[in-house]
Amino acid sequence: MGETEAIELSITEIITRLNTEITDYTGVKKWQEQTGGQAVGWLPPDVPVEIIAAFGLLPVAILGSQAEVKMASAHLPNYVCSYMRSSLDLVLQDKLNFLAGLIFPQGCDAKKHITDLFERNSQWTFLHRQLLPKQLDRPSSRVYFAQEIRRLISELKRFSGVDPTEEDYRMAVTGYNLNRGLLRQIVEIQQKKRTLSNEQFFAIVKSALLLPVAQCNVYLAEIIDAVSAESADETKIPLVLSGTIVESWELLRTLDEFGLTIVGDDLYAGYRYYNQDLLLDEGIRDPEERIVAAVVKRHYGQIPYSNYFAKDLDKKAFILDLAARTGARGVVFALLKFCDAVDYDYPLIKEALAEQKIPSIKLEIEFQSAASGQLKTRLQAFAEIIRGRGNGI
Amino acid sequence: MAFKKIDFKTKGFLKKTMEDYNTQAMNAHAQGIPVAWVTAVFPVELLYAMDIFPYYPENFGAASGTHRRTEELSLIAERRGYSNQYCSYAKAGLGLMYGNAEQAGKEDFGGEMPQPDLLLPSNIQCTPLGKWFEITAKYYNKPLFLMDSPQIEASSWESQKAYFLQQIHELVAFLETSTGRKLDLDRLCEVLNLSTQACDLWNQVLLFAKNKPARITYWDACILMGPIVCWRGRPEAVHYYTELVKELEERAASDLVAVEGEKIRLYWDHIPIWPKMRYFAEFFGNRQTSIVCSLYTHSWAYKFDAAHPLETLAESYMREFVNYRFDQRVEKKIKLMREYEVDGFIFNLNDSCKPNSLALIEKKNVISERLGIPGMLLEADMCDPRFFAEGPIQNRMESFLEMIGSKK
Ligand code: SF4
Ligand code: SF4
Numbered sequence: 001m002g003e004t005e006a007i008e009l010s011i012t013e014i015i016t017r018l019n020t021e022i023t024d025y026t027g028v029k030k031w032q033e034q035t036g037g038q039a040v041g042w043l044p045p046d047v048p049v050e051i052i053a054a055f056g057l058l059p060v061a062i063l064g065s066q067a068e069v070k071m072a073s074a075h076l077p078n079y080v081c082s083y084m085r086s087s088l089d090l091v092l093q094d095k096l097n098f099l100a101g102l103i104f105p106q107g108c109d110a111k112k113h114i115t116d117l118f119e120r121n122s123q124w125t126f127l128h129r130q131l132l133p134k135q136l137d138r139p140s141s142r143v144y145f146a147q148e149i150r151r152l153i154s155e156l157k158r159f160s161g162v163d164p165t166e167e168d169y170r171m172a173v174t175g176y177n178l179n180r181g182l183l184r185q186i187v188e189i190q191q192k193k194r195t196l197s198n199e200q201f202f203a204i205v206k207s208a209l210l211l212p213v214a215q216c217n218v219y220l221a222e223i224i225d226a227v228s229a230e231s232a233d234e235t236k237i238p239l240v241l242s243g244t245i246v247e248s249w250e251l252l253r254t255l256d257e258f259g260l261t262i263v264g265d266d267l268y269a270g271y272r273y274y275n276q277d278l279l280l281d282e283g284i285r286d287p288e289e290r291i292v293a294a295v296v297k298r299h300y301g302q303i304p305y306s307n308y309f310a311k312d313l314d315k316k317a318f319i320l321d322l323a324a325r326t327g328a329r330g331v332v333f334a335l336l337k338f339c340d341a342v343d344y345d346y347p348l349i350k351e352a353l354a355e356q357k358i359p360s361i362k363l364e365i366e367f368q369s370a371a372s373g374q375l376k377t378r379l380q381a382f383a384e385i386i387r388g389r390g391n392g393i
Numbered sequence: 394m395a396f397k398k399i400d401f402k403t404k405g406f407l408k409k410t411m412e413d414y415n416t417q418a419m420n421a422h423a424q425g426i427p428v429a430w431v432t433a434v435f436p437v438e439l440l441y442a443m444d445i446f447p448y449y450p451e452n453f454g455a456a457s458g459t460h461r462r463t464e465e466l467s468l469i470a471e472r473r474g475y476s477n478q479y480c481s482y483a484k485a486g487l488g489l490m491y492g493n494a495e496q497a498g499k500e501d502f503g504g505e506m507p508q509p510d511l512l513l514p515s516n517i518q519c520t521p522l523g524k525w526f527e528i529t530a531k532y533y534n535k536p537l538f539l540m541d542s543p544q545i546e547a548s549s550w551e552s553q554k555a556y557f558l559q560q561i562h563e564l565v566a567f568l569e570t571s572t573g574r575k576l577d578l579d580r581l582c583e584v585l586n587l588s589t590q591a592c593d594l595w596n597q598v599l600l601f602a603k604n605k606p607a608r609i610t611y612w613d614a615c616i617l618m619g620p621i622v623c624w625r626g627r628p629e630a631v632h633y634y635t636e637l638v639k640e641l642e643e644r645a646a647s648d649l650v651a652v653e654g655e656k657i658r659l660y661w662d663h664i665p666i667w668p669k670m671r672y673f674a675e676f677f678g679n680r681q682t683s684i685v686c687s688l689y690t691h692s693w694a695y696k697f698d699a700a701h702p703l704e705t706l707a708e709s710y711m712r713e714f715v716n717y718r719f720d721q722r723v724e725k726k727i728k729l730m731r732e733y734e735v736d737g738f739i740f741n742l743n744d745s746c747k748p749n750s751l752a753l754i755e756k757k758n759v760i761s762e763r764l765g766i767p768g769m770l771l772e773a774d775m776c777d778p779r780f781f782a783e784g785p786i787q788n789r790m791e792s793f794l795e796m797i798g799s800k801k
Contacts (some may be wrong), residue, residue, distance in 0.1 A: 013509070024445060061469070074754070075754055077744075078741075109521075110748070111749065112544055112750065113748055114751060117716075117719075118756075129546055131543040131544065131553075135539040135541045138563045140559035140560050141541070144555075144556035144559075147552035151548060151549055151552070229470075307520060337477060339479065340480075340520075340521055343475075344483075344524035347473050347475055
């Protein structure tokens with residue numbers, strides 16, 4: 001008993017340190033002071049961070065903010081998702097000035113059009129729009145995506161004056177592969193043991209999106225040591241979470257409160273980021289073409305994303321399979337208000353889950369919303385439904 | 394002086410032209426002609442050249458708005474878990490699809506849209522169209538082909554053109570395989586020429602709003618544009634617009650104007666509020682105000698180069714205004730505003746069309762500053778009455794016009 005408590009404390013301790021590093025980009029700013037290096041912002045999905053890192057630049061994800069939106073409302077209509085709204089607010093409040101530039105993937109309509117506003121309201125000389133083909137099935141898609149990755153490399157060269165060597169690419173890939181591998185280990189342990197709270201788990205994922213990779217890897221290894229020593233918590237109910245990004249810590253805490261633990265997700269600021277390594281094909285001699293080919297290969301082996309169209313990449317099938325693989329007993333759709341493309345997929349998935357008798361719940365979330373009484377009541381009822389079934393009642 | 398709308402003499406011809414379109418759409422299957430659902434900005438000339446009937450579900454969406462059916466239809470989709478915050482066209486379309494299923498056998502509910510054999514969305518305009526078509530494709534178990542158009546980016550332009558062109562080739566192959574029909578390039582050239590002619594005539598029509606006072610307004614144009622959307626590439630569009638241009642020339646000769654005593658000229662962005670068309674036309678007309686231009690109605694200005702049929706399709710459709718980013722869109726708006734000599738502009742933060750209205754607040758500020766004219770923001774859904782509050786909107790429009798009037 002005493003031993004378990006000691007380990008508990010140590011997980012908590014590690015996460016506390018980690019949280020200090022990721023709050024207000026503290027870790028990034030420290031890195032900048034120590035190394036004099038430049039950080040480049042990026043947003044999920046599908047920006048190949050390894051390439052940024054190969055240029056000696058630190059990739060830092062912009063993940064919005066839960067703080068009250070102060071200035072963005074004067075620039076945006078009210079129907080923009082809170083991720084984009086709060087991120088633009090960070091720009092307007094000069095809170096991202098520590099970044100040397102930004103890579104903005106055109107992953108959805110909101111991102112596509114808000115990029116202009118980021119550009120207009122910032123001082124960055126480097127703002128790269130990463131264009132993403134939205135159909136994935138046909139040969140033209142890969143050709144164009146590869147061209148876009150080449151364009152990213154050439155723009156980074158122009159901006160940084162650096163031409164990465166073969167070794168630079170290799171080192172960056174190794175660091176991030178290790179990172180993604182560690183994250184996968186953690187989620188696998190979580191699937192078996194459910195030791196970490198949702199809040200802890202997503203703080204860990206967030207650290208991978210925000211911290212220098214080497215530093216993050218040390219934390220992740222420590223966490224794995226700590227959780228490996230733990231025994232499984234069978235009282236917690238395993239769940240799948242579907243959405244794009246979850247910055248609503250109130251939601252995560254409320255899930256924790258009712259013993260509901262996320263063991264699988266399809267978030268772009270989640271499993272989509274770390275589900276695969278980048279595999280360099282040694283058969284390709286040119287180092288640049290080698291990394292382009294690796295990024296293309298990973299991209300076309302990705303999990304579904306509602307803004308992409310692909311015949312055989314069915315999100316419904318993916319969620320059903322994920323639930324089966326992870327032993328999840330329910331699915332939480334945590335959908336950002338006004339994130340329409342993702343929302344369109346919800347009814348058919350819900351229907352399929354119902355057919356399989358898998359309970360699901362849809363929550364409309366916003367970065368700024370605190371856990372309302374209604375949310376608590378709904379989640380409590382959801383937990384009871386699952387528990388009732390689980391006990392065969 | 395009270396505004397009195399003067400009907401077009403060619404009104405009957407327009408009605409017939411549009412009825413013919415709908416009849417052909419609904420009868421296509423019976424005649425063995427495949428129906429492809431397409432989005433407004435889609436290289437539809439390929440379809441006409443291959444005798445595949447292109448059907449525009451957005452028109453149905455707009456018509457549901459005009460006939461005040463959006464809410465009723467949307468509620469059907471909402472009961473299935475779809476959200477009331479989507480684009481109203483999609484809400485109406487999904488509502489009709491599910492409503493038809495629920496009411497099978499009850500005759501008077503639906504049948505307003507032909508069932509698709511193929512679904513061909515493009516995302517030049519937006520993603521919601523693709524999502525709506527995707528759900529429909531699954532429902533009817535029919536193939537979907539997304540024509541993907543990344544936003545125009547100077548440093549990516551060559552590969553973008555190559556990408557779009559390669560997709561045109563893929564589209565042709567897809568159409569040939571799915572329908573067993575072959576594309577004949579000579580036939581395509583004929584269609585392209587018809588399309589160019591129709592676009593040219595349509596732009597002649599729009600130019601009649603340049604006159605001071607204007608001979609037609611934006612409210613007219615929103616109705617008159619039906620054939621350029623649906624019949625582009627077919628003789629029907631050319632015939633109708635030829636007659637319309639003649640009529641407008643007559644109007645000009647007899648000095649007939651759209652708004653008697655016109656004092657104020659405005660630009661509108663972009664889709665009208667369909668259920669309130671008459672209200673808006675009368676509101677402005679009664680205040681001697683003409684809405685004279687909008688990028689929405691000026692979208693159809695293709696000049697195809699039939700010597701390079703596939704290349705010209707690729708380039709022309711990619712260059713549609715909705716595929717440009719902030720600065721270029723602002724330039725296009727400014728150009729129109731200058732050409733049509735407007736005194737101000739109205740931008741609607743249309744809940745439905747999130748992508749195309751997301752940056753309008755900043756655009757308003759930029760344009761006002763550049764041109765030294767005032768702009769006004771509206772907040773109204775283009776179809777769904779649940780997101781339209783007439784009282785406050787009317788008050789704001791009143792004060793806006795007063796402000797412009799007092800400056801003149
Ligand atoms: S949450 Fe949805 S709307 Fe917002 S940026 Fe992500 S995909 Fe786009
Ligand atoms: S109104 Fe806007 S969102 Fe709706 S279909 Fe048209 S372009 Fe797309």
